[in-house]
Amino acid sequence: MRTIITDQQMDAERALYHLQHADLLRCRFEGPADGESALKEAHDVSVADCRFSLRYPFWHITDFSIAHSTMNELTRAAIWYAADGHIADSELSGIKAVRECKNITIDNCTVVSAEFGWKSQQLTLTNTCLTGEYPFFDSRDLALNNVELHGKYSFQYVENLTIEHCDLDTKDAFWHSKNVVVKDSVIKGEYLGWYAENLTFIRCKIIGTQPLCYCKGLTLVDCTMEDADFAFEYSEVDADIKGHLLSVKNPKEGRIICDSVGEIITEDPVMACTGEVVLRK
Numbered sequence: 001m002r003t004i005i006t007d008q009q010m011d012a013e014r015a016l017y018h019l020q021h022a023d024l025l026r027c028r029f030e031g032p033a034d035g036e037s038a039l040k041e042a043h044d045v046s047v048a049d050c051r052f053s054l055r056y057p058f059w060h061i062t063d064f065s066i067a068h069s070t071m072n073e074l075t076r077a078a079i080w081y082a083a084d085g086h087i088a089d090s091e092l093s094g095i096k097a098v099r100e101c102k103n104i105t106i107d108n109c110t111v112v113s114a115e116f117g118w119k120s121q122q123l124t125l126t127n128t129c130l131t132g133e134y135p136f137f138d139s140r141d142l143a144l145n146n147v148e149l150h151g152k153y154s155f156q157y158v159e160n161l162t163i164e165h166c167d168l169d170t171k172d173a174f175w176h177s178k179n180v181v182v183k184d185s186v187i188k189g190e191y192l193g194w195y196a197e198n199l200t201f202i203r204c205k206i207i208g209t210q211p212l213c214y215c216k217g218l219t220l221v222d223c224t225m226e227d228a229d230f231a232f233e234y235s236e237v238d239a240d241i242k243g244h245l246l247s248v249k250n251p252k253e254g255r256i257i258c259d260s261v262g263e264i265i266t267e268d269p270v271m272a273c274t275g276e277v278v279l280r281k
Helices: none
Strands: 003-006 020-025 043-048 062-067 083-088 102-107 110-112 121-132 140-151 159-164 167-169 178-183 186-188 197-202 205-207 218-226 236-242 244-249 253-258 260-265 276-279
Touching: 244 253, 260 276
Parallel strands: 003 020, 020 043, 043 062, 062 083, 083 102, 102 121, 110 121, 121 140, 140 159, 140 167, 159 178, 167 186, 178 197, 186 205, 197 218, 205 218, 218 236, 236 253, 244 260, 253 276
Antiparallel strands: none
16 A cells, blocks of 8 residues: 655655655645755655755655656755666756765756766666766766766766767766767867776767877777867877867877878877877878
């Protein structure tokens, strides 16, 4: 037997602590009592058409769904230590929205959250717009499809990430990442992918200065690059690039094939550099 809670306004501390096998409809979590942790330790709970304006509502929750709901900027650290959840058609606007979570899917959502998705596993985002200064730090087993991302220091220290059909406007993305594959996407930023290992771009457009330096196992297949200067410095790279590169500097190993290059810089290397630039005939 499931518990059904509808059209309630709650602001008490731990208002629905350890709730199980329940459906919440059209409820509001807000009010002068300013209570935290409304659904802490809940299990098998569905939330629909609800509004949250209090801190830490979904800590240690398992087997849950959230649909057509909003979490405003006062809903800080909304979803921590959670597992097996699905969030759809919702707005997440509080800082640090997802942390140390496992097996969470987010579909058709709008997310505005600094430090989103830290230290988590098995996060899947589809058809979603995400704005956050430092998203996905130190997370693993991630998948993004049709995501619009506005960030700065995105995907640092991530492992096992696939990205498809995404538009990424971000700065120092993929630093120290491992086992990342990006397909059919646009990536705009500065100092892209430094210190990455096994980073692959397939049919991507890459825009920005000084990309892809100090990489190991770097691969580019059928990609284009814009504003790429001092590219590939000290990287182990296998790249097939359409169009023009502004400059390439001291590639450590491998081959870079392109249509044209403004300058190949081989001065003052601090290590042996045998990488070559080959112009397509």
